Amino acid sequence: MMSVKRNVGKYEIGRTIGEGTFAKVKFARNTETNESVAIKVMAKTTILKHRMVDQIKREISIMKIVRHPCIVRLHEVLASQTKIYIVLEFVTGGELFDKIVHHGRLSENESRKYFQQLIDAVSHCHSKGIYHRDLKPENLLLDSKKNLKVSDFGLSALPQQGVDLLHTTCGTPNYVAPEVLSHRGYDGAAADVWSCGVILYVLMAGYLPFDETDLPSLYNKINAADFSCPFWFSPSATSLIRKILDPNPKTRIKIEGIKRSPWFLKNYVPVRARQDEMVNLDDVSAVFDDIEDKYVNEESRDSENGPLIMNAFEMITLSQGLNLSALFDRRQDYIKRQTRFVSRQPAKDILAAIEAAAQSMGLKVHTRSYKTRLEGVSANRASQFAVVLEIFEVAPSLFMVDVRKAAGDTLEYHRFYKNFCTRLENVIWRPRDSDPAILQTMTSLSNSSE
Structure with a gap:
């Protein structure tokens, strides 16, 4: 049976020669020069899912700039509708x-x-x-x-x-x-x-x-x-x-x-x-500016529908059985690397309050749909500090905000979370144990899990 060759631009793609967490590496041939190259193939969905656009764009630019006889050369970057192709020297x-x-x-x-x-x-x-x-x-x-x-x-x-x-x-x-x-x-x-x-x-x-x-x-x-x-x-x-x-x-x-x-x-x-080589980064900009624009457009369409609705199974998993008290009790001294609070404010108001609180703390804010990443420098200025917050609808007019440490020191995250919550006093809902909304949520979860 004849194997079908696939072309990406001037490159004829051949067999897979390596596989990693985020990419496959394929052997390829430059049809214009007959030169062998290795092409790292990354799915756009993977890059977007892991919020790696800026990071990978920066690292690919670095690899193009850093040219040395003892470092594998990055020739250029190409893209199709679904994939990014990083063309490398074949060693x-x-x-x-x-x-x-x-x-x-x-x-x-x-x-x-x-x-x-x-x-x-x-x-x-x-x-x-x-x-x-x-x-x-x-x-x-x-x-x-x-x-x-x-x-x-x-x-x-x-x-x-x-x-x-x-x-x-x-x-x-x-x-x-x-x-x-x-x-x-x-x-x-x-x-x-x-x-x-x-x-x-x-x-x-x-x-x-x-x-x-x-x-x-x-x-x-x-x-x-x-x-x-x-x-x-x-x-x-x-x-x-x-x-x-x-x-x-x-x-x-x-x-x-x-x-x-x-x-x-x-x-x-x-x-x-060699000191005389000129490096052109136009291909990197073209590939990643396009991916980012497309992603933001897709996300903005999704965001019109409001935050994700968390189903009963996810809710039970997150709250460890049907004991939801940890979800509402913010008096606990021990804060895990993943914490949550509940609000009865509209989702857009919650999002606005989160962004305002983060900015008042001097943190950079990146929001796509109802997911926000907060970034800053650690207290000792030696490393990055980052937190990701995501809003879920868990019942009609009842929202859960999932907060997790993405980078930085855990003790610093504890201090951040307490400080952050004091700035969200008007948003965080602290119901009484007998509050009918809790009973209703627990009952509906119990019925769904049976």
Whole structure:
């Protein structure tokens, strides 16, 4: 049976060569030049659903701007009605860590060569104020000449809450700096340096410096930098790795220090970026301005119908059985990362009050339909703080506002929520236990669940 080739612009799309959380990667051919490329395919619905438009637009722009021989090149961005296509350099040599799987470990000289190329790539990006934040084996590729290519510089650093979730639940935290794992505000440059140190250790040892079967033990070892170097590491290599894997980001060696170390300088041939290349971002603007406009139009049509109506099953799930008291009782001292309050005001009035309260607290407000994201800088000014609120209709003229922390420190969220609620006194409904509206809601839920 003949396979049907699909074209996107001048590119003929072939087989799938990779798959991630948000995208598939397909092999493709430029029909004008016959050049092989890799195309990352992302569904617009996924990007919109996860509120990733601005983030991905920014990261794709970064990847186009950051041009270096040791970083996978982003050629251009295209779009169809339903998908976005990110056209990337096709790297043929596989993953660097495939070599470790086949050979057990690399020699110190070969490890040093790849580490030098990695540091050159990372250093180039840091000089432009850009941090990877997710350096790990699958992001390190080799070209046909066995030179290193760092992939996803920018694209891997999805919104921070997504990155944290990835590390702690389904990704590998083995390469992540202790200050990132502990959700403290962190310096992107120092975090990248730590990851480079773990990568160097694995290249030379053939195994991880921190490797435990359970996460608490692993986190403890990473936080204490509890590791030992094998006997075949040279003293100068061991010395450098210990300076890199310093759990204190303030005293951890910086890239400039790494580049001055005798071990690093041996046989060092710097890989520098060309300075004369012009970068055009028109394709990025065209793709993402269109997606955003279309999305806002769709949302505004939906919003005429009012907020989503929460069905009985969702209501029961959220309120843990039929005990709805937690929904109405705002006197509780302990506020979870997801909280709710109820209002009998019209949905539009609730939304207006939320926006006014947020603005009075100096927060940025982004509203689409009856879902609002509030953003600001944390109290210590070291990280982002974000909260998402969504209004649901749970009964006629009875609305529930779901509030959840999207980014930032949990204690700070507690303080925010109490402060925020005092500014919404006229909106939040605090009924008496005997209030007929509660009884009616509980009765209708009970009947629906039977």
